[in-house]
Amino acid sequence: MSEQTEPRRWWPDFLCDECMPEPKEDPTAWLEIRNGTIVLGRLIDEDGGFNFEGIALTAGQVVEMDYCDFLGTRDVFLKEDGAFEVEDVPPEGFTQCWNRDEAESCADNLLELVASEREVDTSARTIDVGFVRWGHELFAVTLQDGKPGFDPVPPNASLHCHACGVVSTNGKCDCTRSDTNTRRAFRAEPAEA
Structure with missing residues (x-):
């Protein structure tokens, strides 16, 4: 694999499209606490650019971040x-x-x-x-001492989709009941032995 020549750049998967906001060098930089809630991908540009309130998350949810x-x-x-x-x-x-x-x-x-x-x-x-x-990676949302963060999700972790109830080790769920904001609402479950 070729080595990167600049720092890795990150976006929440749901913000990756033909027109994208500026990236961040750390995926956790996309997280913030707003009114007591963990929020991912909040973008407020007073100059008329991207405006998005982000999506609310809870500790343990798994999100896909693109790099x-x-x-x-x-x-x-x-x-x-x-x-x-x-x-x-x-x-x-x-x-x-x-x-x-x-x-x-x-x-x-x-x-x-x-x-x-x-x-x-x-x-x-x-x-x-x-x-x-x-590429993309899955991260479990964490909250420690009031600060949101991410823990990498191991490749063999079981993931539970809250929209359809399916447990899978194949990554994100693309069930028809999941929309853009809930499709990535999984919880990492310990893999069964």
């Missing part, structure tokens, strides 16, 4: 005949790449990115391509 690791850049040389060359080997394990001069040019691989660039401009040129690795 992004920046893995560096490479020059990609586009040739008029449609071929391309990469300055160096692309970072191992990247999940997305983009032309850093065109933030909307995101692709899952270099072939997809080059094809997209060719639709706009077929001339020979060099583009500066950024590479990132997206």
Whole structure:
């Protein structure tokens, strides 16, 4: 796996979309106590940006947090005949790449990115391509001495969905009774022996 070149950036899963707020370098920075309740993802921007009251949580609930690791850049040389060359080997394990001069040019691989660039401009040129690795982790919400936090959920933990009652070791529940705010409302249960 390629090493990240900047600190890992975190968002609550429900805030990850095409238009996202600024990330935080620590997933617990998304937690706060508001009126005695643990709140995840509260965003208030007085300048007309993101405004979201967040979702209320209780200690023991499990939430999904998404992360992004920046893995560096490479020059990609586009040739008029449609071929391309990469300055160096692309970072191992990247999940997305983009032309850093065109933030909307995101692709899952270099072939997809080059094809997209060719639709706009077929001339020979060099583009500066950024590479990132997206992933997610499950965390159990904690409350110690009045301060909210997270404990990582082990991969083999059983999770109980409060919307449908299903206990699973396969991660988050996508049951039809779960909406965006409750779908991640699981409690980590000890795995049965």
